[in-house]
Amino acid sequence: IKLARGCIHARSCMRFPANLHVPTALHVRHGSRMFPELKRGAYSRLTDADLNFFRSIVGEKAVKTEELDHYNEDWLGTVSGFTEVVVCPNSVEQTSALLRHCNDRRLAVVPQGGNTGLVGGSNPVFDEIVLSLERLNNISHLDPFGGVVECQAGVILQTLAETVAEHGYDVPLDLGARGSCQIGGNLATHAGGLRVIRYGQLRGSVLGMRIVLPNGQILDSRSNMRKDNTGYDMKQLFIGSEGTPGVITDVSLLLPQTPNSVNIALFGCNSYEDVVKCYRISRQALGEIVSACEFMDALCMNSVRDNLGLNCPLEERYNFYYLVETSGMDQEHDMEKLERCVERIFDEGCAEDGVLAANKDQARHVMSLRENIAPALKTLGFNYKYDVSLPIKDMYSLVEKVNHVLREVRGAHVASYGHIADGDLHFNPITPEFDPHALSLIEPFVYEEVCKLRGSVSAEHGMGLKKANYLRYSKDPGIVSMMRTLKQVFDPNGIMNPYKLLPWKE
Numbered sequence: 001i002k003l004a005r006g007c008i009h010a011r012s013c014m015r016f017p018a019n020l021h022v023p024t025a026l027h028v029r030h031g032s033r034m035f036p037e038l039k040r041g042a043y044s045r046l047t048d049a050d051l052n053f054f055r056s057i058v059g060e061k062a063v064k065t066e067e068l069d070h071y072n073e074d075w076l077g078t079v080s081g082f083t084e085v086v087v088c089p090n091s092v093e094q095t096s097a098l099l100r101h102c103n104d105r106r107l108a109v110v111p112q113g114g115n116t117g118l119v120g121g122s123n124p125v126f127d128e129i130v131l132s133l134e135r136l137n138n139i140s141h142l143d144p145f146g147g148v149v150e151c152q153a154g155v156i157l158q159t160l161a162e163t164v165a166e167h168g169y170d171v172p173l174d175l176g177a178r179g180s181c182q183i184g185g186n187l188a189t190h191a192g193g194l195r196v197i198r199y200g201q202l203r204g205s206v207l208g209m210r211i212v213l214p215n216g217q218i219l220d221s222r223s224n225m226r227k228d229n230t231g232y233d234m235k236q237l238f239i240g241s242e243g244t245p246g247v248i249t250d251v252s253l254l255l256p257q258t259p260n261s262v263n264i265a266l267f268g269c270n271s272y273e274d275v276v277k278c279y280r281i282s283r284q285a286l287g288e289i290v291s292a293c294e295f296m297d298a299l300c301m302n303s304v305r306d307n308l309g310l311n312c313p314l315e316e317r318y319n320f321y322y323l324v325e326t327s328g329m330d331q332e333h334d335m336e337k338l339e340r341c342v343e344r345i346f347d348e349g350c351a352e353d354g355v356l357a358a359n360k361d362q363a364r365h366v367m368s369l370r371e372n373i374a375p376a377l378k379t380l381g382f383n384y385k386y387d388v389s390l391p392i393k394d395m396y397s398l399v400e401k402v403n404h405v406l407r408e409v410r411g412a413h414v415a416s417y418g419h420i421a422d423g424d425l426h427f428n429p430i431t432p433e434f435d436p437h438a439l440s441l442i443e444p445f446v447y448e449e450v451c452k453l454r455g456s457v458s459a460e461h462g463m464g465l466k467k468a469n470y471l472r473y474s475k476d477p478g479i480v481s482m483m484r485t486l487k488q489v490f491d492p493n494g495i496m497n498p499y500k501l502l503p504w505k506e
Contacts, residue, residue, distance in 0.1 A: 034079060035465070037505060040126045041498050043108040046084050050105065054087050057097045062088040062135065071130045074123050075116050075177075076383060078434070079465060081124025083110070090135035092210055092218055092249045099247065100216030102129060108495050109214075111243035113154065113185025116177040118385045121242050121464030122185065125499045133184050136249055139163055147255045148207060148224045153184020153248045169255035172199035176371035184248045190240035192460030194370075197421040198291035198327060199256060202239070209235045210250035214491045222252045237486065242462050243497040245490035259291075259327035261334045264363040265342055267351035268318030272396035277350040278322045279392070279420050285341035289334050292325035294370050296417035297399075303376035303415065304369050312369060313355040313362075322351065322420075323370055325363075373417050377428050381411070384429040384442055385466075389456035395425045398449055402429055405445055409438045424459040447473040463501045471503050 054063045064071075064086040073080040089095045102109050108128040115122050124130060136154035143149075144167050151160060158178040161171045173186060175193035185191075187209070190202060199205065208223035221235050238248055269275050275295045282293055298319050304310050314321075324341070328334040338356070345351050357363040377383055390398060399416045406412040406429060416427040431438050447457050451473040458467055458474070471480055484502060487494075 038125065038499060041108065041494065042106075043128075043495065043498075044106045046107065046127065046129065050101070050107065051085060053101055054085070054098065057094050057101075058087060058089050062090070064088070068130075071112060071115065071132065072123055074118070074120050076118060076378065076385065078382070079120035079123060079125075081110075081126055081128060083124045083127055083130045086112075086130040086132050088132045088135045092212060095131070095136075095212045095247060095249055096216040096218055098131065099212055099214050103214045103216070103493055103495055106493055106495060108498050110497050111188070111247045113182035113188070114156065114177065114180040116181045117185070117189060117464060118387070118461050119458070119464030119466045121189065121462050121497070121500050125465060128498065131247065133182060133247075133249070136184070140250075142167055142169075143224055144168075146224055146226075147257070148252055149255055150222060150224075150250065150252050151183065152250050153187070154182050155184075157181050157183055157186060164255055165258055168258050170258045171253070172205040172256055173202050176374060183251060183253070187239050187248055187251060188241060188243050189462040190460070192419065192422065192424060194292045194294065194325075194367075194419065195327075196419065196424075197293060203236060205254045206235060206239060206251060207254055208252040209238065209248055211235070211238050211246045211248055213246040214493065214496050219246075222250060224252060226254065240462070242464065242501045244487055244501050245496060247496075257329075259329060261328045261331035262291075262325065262360065262363055263331075263334055263338050264323065264325045264357045264366045265338060265354060266314065266366050266369075267322045267345065267354040268314045268316060269320040269322055269351050270318065272320055274350045275320050275322045275420065276393060277348065278324070278345050281344050281348065281350065282324045282341055283421075285344060286324070286326055286337055289326040289328040289337060290324065290421075291327035292323070292367075293419070293421040294323040294417070295420045296321050296323075296370060296373060297415060299413060299415040300373045300377065300417045301369065303380060304372050307379045308372055308376050310365075310369055310372060313366065314353050316353060318352060323366065325367070370417070373415075373426075377415050377430065380413075380415075381430045381432045382434045384431075384439060385461070386425075386427050386429075386442075386446055387459050387461040388425050388427075388446070388450050389423050389459040390425055390450065390453055391455070392420060392423050394453055395420070395423065398425065398446070399427050401449060402427065402442060402446065405441050406438060409435065409441070412438060419459075422459065423455075444470060444473070450474070465500055468499065468501055469503045469505045471501075 071086045109131050110124050110128045111131045112122045113133050133154035136152035139151040141150040173193050174195050208221040211219045279293050301321050326334050326338050357366050403414050411432045414429045418425040447470045456474045457470050
């Protein structure tokens with residue numbers, strides 16, 4: 001079937017409804033209950049004197065002691081702590097004073113951005129103080145000639161993207177949580193997102209940062225310069241560190257130009273092997289204009305359709321779906337290349353059906369099908385979230401193995417999707433409610449399989465609380481030891497985001 005331009009009807013870009021009902025089976029589990037062997041560290045307890053000091057630094061309204069569920073619970077509703085206070089600084093100086101006090105008092109601190117993470121990395125496990133960056137939301141400068149923006153860590157990703165778009169620039173990061181996640185959290189977790197194939201990993205676009213250490217010391221490497229060959233690149237130690245050595249408060253970010261031409265095609269495929277063939281053809285035919293290559297299985301697409309009410313432009317239902325996006329500066333040139341790519345995909349029998357978005361509204365709608373998978377799967381039951389890097393040809397074999405392992409667990413099924421161009425697989429075993437037996441079948445089996453293929457146990461979500469003890473499946477023991485040493489150098493009292501990233505169980 002030859003795909004023709006304009007073969008889907010225009011639809012508005014539909015979003016995940018905020019009031020969507022989530023099954024009561026997704027009850028929140030306190031971190032200490034989900035991991036009963038994890039014990040609270042030898043940290044001090046919060047006192048009224050501490051609260052008064054916090055108020056003297058940030059003001060009465062910026063110290064919250066009521067209605068803290070949003071800060072205590074993770075987005076999935078799977079892990080929660082029980083902090084007694086959330087403190088919200090609005091400057092690097094306030095952040096410095098707060099951390100210095102907590103370090104002197106040995107009060108444990110959890111830095112928190114938009115709290116959209118999936119591994120329990122940004123919420124407390126016990127009664128740690130939450131240091132919310134939500135008031136650090138100023139975009140201070142944009143260089144229209146160099147394409148560099150300076151902003152604070154609490155700026156929401158979508159706000160940043162909309163602001164720089166007014167000057168003809170784009171942010172080199174895009175993900176489904178753009179309306180809630182913050183750029184500081186994106187850096188602390190080294191978020192990947194949809195367009196790594198186009199812009200590379202986020203750390204490559206960071207020109208400088210301002211960081212506050214636990215003792216209150218401020219490290220300032222902000223710069224508008226693309227080149228700086230003056231020794232150790234200290235900022236790189238804090239990207240992906242999940243707030244364990246210190247807090248990112250400001251960032252200088254290099255921006256790409258906003259593309260004038262964005263096009264999307266969606267295909268229905270019979271097998272994962274066909275998806276891989278579609279991907280290879282896309283890379284060969286589209287070259288420099290390809291900006292995203294995504295896949296999803298039937299359970300993902302069916303959940304988006306049936307549970308969120310989003311319409312898929314492919315009328316028939318398929319085992320797999322493949323999405324390719326192009327971004328460039330010349331619409332006629334880009335569309336010509338994409339049409340040739342589409343024709344080749346069908347000529348080689350890699351897809352059964354497909355659609356090509358005819359305008360921006362249609363393109364946004366097709367991409368929204370991919371972006372709304374996570375909230376759609378959340379409606380099915382308890383999600384055991386995994387985000388691993390694997391060789392592209394082996395990605396779906398892991399899903400098949402996990403399906404086999406869970407064959408005797410009542411109501412269990414596995415949904416999978418991901419960034420095929422990056423070898424980044426998101427797969428979600430799902431049970432009606434949290435099942436310790438199911439979890440024991442999944443872990444460490446999943447990480448053992450990833451290790452055999454020399455993959456990574458975390459492609460882009462970070463380690464957080466849930467994956468911390470599995471770091472050894474991706475890191476050499478010597479590297480883990482060096483990570484502990486670096487943590488000790490920056491945070492000798494261990495107050496920063498305890499129980500996260502580094503293994504807490506031998």
